[in-house]
């Protein structure tokens with residue numbers, strides 16, 4: 222028996238697709254290359270201090286910073302050169318969990334969406350009803366470790382910002398700040414894994430989830446897909462999982478993962494397909510269709526990611542929490558005990574406490590938004606010749622978001638690893654100058670907050686030089702969008718308005734890569750709304 226739908230990748234996009242398709246009575250195979258994440262999914266990576274506990278590294282919000290720099294980081298994709306999650310939930314299981322409901326601007330024509338996508342409200346409402354956000358994640362309703370919010374709130378007030386509950390007003394991002402909004406429930410990471418995936422898996426006669434099952438390519442005759450190539454012969458001869466007649470494949474393997482599957486399926490720019498053809502990977506080579514069947518589309522172009530530059534300060538009121546260095550291996554006993562008892566306290570929250578937004582008009586007269594995030598700690602961002610007290614450090618990362626004009630390109634290298642080919646940061650110098658202006662504005666207000674000291678950048682550099690020399694690896698924010706963007710023409714887009722790959726009959730993409738440009742904030746809220754709307758369009762075809 223075959224499948225009505227094969228969904229490749231169990232990240233935010235793929236999970237929502239699998240749930241809504243099975244809700245509509247479709248038989249769905251959900252293929253995920255990684256393994257379990259949270260305890261609910263069978264994950265077992267618990268801290269030594271949690272005895273006995275079923276709270277894993279992926280469940281505990283306060284463990285977020287410790288995902289970087291652990292001894293065996295099996296959760297990161299080992300064949301993508303930037304951070305990407307390869308486990309159930311994808312990036313949603315390893316990210317900070319910052320979660321912003323979509324705004325009208327996020328789906329506007331000006332943001333590059335084609336006509337037909339602007340009425341996002343019902344889909345955004347579906348997401349928020351399945352997964353409400355919280356800006357008070359601790360189960361006792363209190364905020365913890367909020368000194369950095371107080372300090373930066375003072376600075377922002379002096380610049381005419383006002384405080385708001387961000388997700389109560391998704392459309393207002395002008396001179397506002399508010400507490401971080403997260404996709405946590407009950408003091409634990411939730412995301413689509415805790416909600417949509419559970420309803421999908423409850424439809425046992427319709428949904429099959431296979432873990433540790435990487436898809437290398439789709440199997441196709443011309444533009445018609447008949448199945449997908451896996452490593453699992455229990456799914457079909459030679460590991461090919463077959464579609465039912467009229468069936469469809471949905472790629473939800475993330476920006477780098479989906480693009481690679483397309484290249485290995487003979488879909489994309491010829492330079493990428495030639496890398497597959499000439500590769501030492503015999504299986505990938507063997508599954509690549511002959512050149513006469515290649516489909517030329519701009520897969521991997523048009524990518525953006527928020528460039529972020531981190532300023533480091535000290536203030537006597539701050540508890541830097543050892544910059545989270547001991548949060549996994551050697552926690553403060555009272556905080557660990559409190560969290561284990563009822564998922565309250567410091568550990569019920571990730572490091573980022575406050576977020577702020579405003580717009581700038583650049584020298585090209587275009588409007589760009591900046592988002593700022595505020596966290597206690599962040600000593601690793603300090604590059605300074607000033608002496609400072611590490612236990613009083615706070616870090617403010619300033620990102621460019623909606624309206625940024627730089628674009629890069631992603632692809633594969635000769636080992637078929639996913640890589641940025643052209644970094645998406647500051648290819649337009651006005652992006653850079655706008656970010657410099659925004660940072661200068663923040664720095665100009667440091668004097669308004671008694672006791673606040675800027676340590677990075679220090680007095681050996683100018684802000685402009687600091688930003689210009691900031692390493693790409695540090696500008697990176699892991700919010701890749703646009704590689705398979707939605708549009709109306711195969712010369713400039715990869716999927717059509719129904720998210721179908723151009724020049725195919727039954728291949729779709731539903732993940733971050735179809736989003737044409739960056740939303741106001743961290744993208745998962747917009748990715749989930751996009752997935753809801755995409756599935757509705759696909760089912761209506």
Ligand code: 6FA
Pocket residue numbers: 229230231232233234235252253254255304305306307308309310311312313315316317318319320321434435436437473474475476478479482698699700701731732733734742743744745746748
């Ligand atoms: N986004 C937010 O909204 N808030 C945040 O706080 C935030 N922080 C981070 C962050 O701290 C890090 C370190 C990273 C990496 C990302 C962050 N993001 C944040 C971005 C957000 O997580 C991503 O934008 C979002 O997860 C993208 O969702 P997608 O559905 O497009 O794709 P994923 O990469 O999440 O999932 C792809 C899945 O496919 C994975 O489970 C992967 O294992 C699987 N897969 C890949 N290739 C496959 C293959 N060939 N076969 C089968 N499965 C495959």
